[in-house]
Every structure is written in C-alpha cells, then in structure tokens.
Amino acid sequence: MGFGLVVRFVAHDAAAAHAFDRLARETLEQIRAMEPGTLVSINHAVPDQPRVRVFYELYADREAFEEHERQPHVRRFLAERGQYLESFEVTFLDEIDGKGSATCTA
Template sequence: MGFGLVVRFTTHDAASARAFDGLAEEALKGIRTQEPGTLVYVNHSVPDEPNVRVFYELYADRAAFEEHERQPHVQRFLSERAQHLASFEVTFLDEISGKGTPDRQAEQ
C-alpha cells in the first residue's frame, strides 16, 4: 500500500513564497532523478491564499519515504525552508482505496 502525506506551508509574504518555491524546485530536481520510490511529489498553490503552499506526496511505502528523507537534496530543503515559513502542518496518510497507486494499477 502507498504511504503519503499532505503538508500545508504558510510563508511570511510574497517574497518568501517565491523563495520557498525556488527551494522546492531545487529539491524536486533530485527527487525526480534519484528517488524511484517517490511516486508523487507536488507543490500546489492555493487560490486566494497567495502565501500558502500545499505539498502532496505519495511513496511506494514507508521505507521509500524514509529513504526520501535521507537524501541530501531533501535535507537541504528541510534545513533551509524555516526562514521562509510562518507555519506548517503535516498530515500523514495511509491508503484505504483509490485509483492510480501502484497496488491499484491492476484494478484499473
């Protein structure tokens, strides 16, 4: 079963939001090329909340998430993001059912 999380970030202001997006994009370069267990990793903006970003992350399993957390590009993101943030909230997710996840591909 997949393992996921949703993270809601609130940046200080528009300049912080732009800097945060740049930092996230740098991390995504490594995520795209070096993390086969990271299935989905998306930075979303929120309409009418210009300083809010929501990440949706889906991993093959908990071990893939833990491997993601150990990567240098992720460690850099985690250490640098605080300067841009007023707050953040993490919600971990365990899959019940769905479409498009690895265990569900055969069902589609």
C-alpha cells in the first residue's frame, strides 16, 4: 500500500526560499537517479506566497520511505534545510485509492 507525505515549508524570506529551492533541486536529482521506491517527490511553489513551498511525496510503501530517509542526499537535505526556514509542518498520508496511485493497477 502506498505511503506519502505533504510538507509545508515557510522560508525566512524570498532569498531563503530560492536557496531552499536550490537545495531541494540538488536532492531531487539524486532521488530521481537512486530511489526506485520513491514514486513522486515534488517541490511546489504557492501562488501569492513567495516564502511558502509544499512538498508532495509518494512512496511504494513505508519501507521505501524508510529507505529514502537513510539516503545521504536526504540526510544532507534534512541537515541543511533549517537555515532557510522559519517553520515547517509534516502530514503523513496512508493511501486508500486513486488514479496513478501505488495501489491502482488500471
């Protein structure tokens, strides 16, 4: 069953938001190349809120998420993100059903 999360980040200012985006981009490059169990990992900007970013992440299962968390590029992201952020909030998601979901076969 799929496992996911949504994270809302608030940067200190617009410059910090752009620096956060660079860190996220570097991390996402490694996620794409090295994490087959990470099905979706997207950094979103929020219209009219230049300091806000929202991550949406979907994993094949909880073990894929745990493997993701062990990766050096993710550990670097987690260690460095704080310098850019005023706050963040994580919401974990257990998949029920959906189009393009980990459990959908058609």
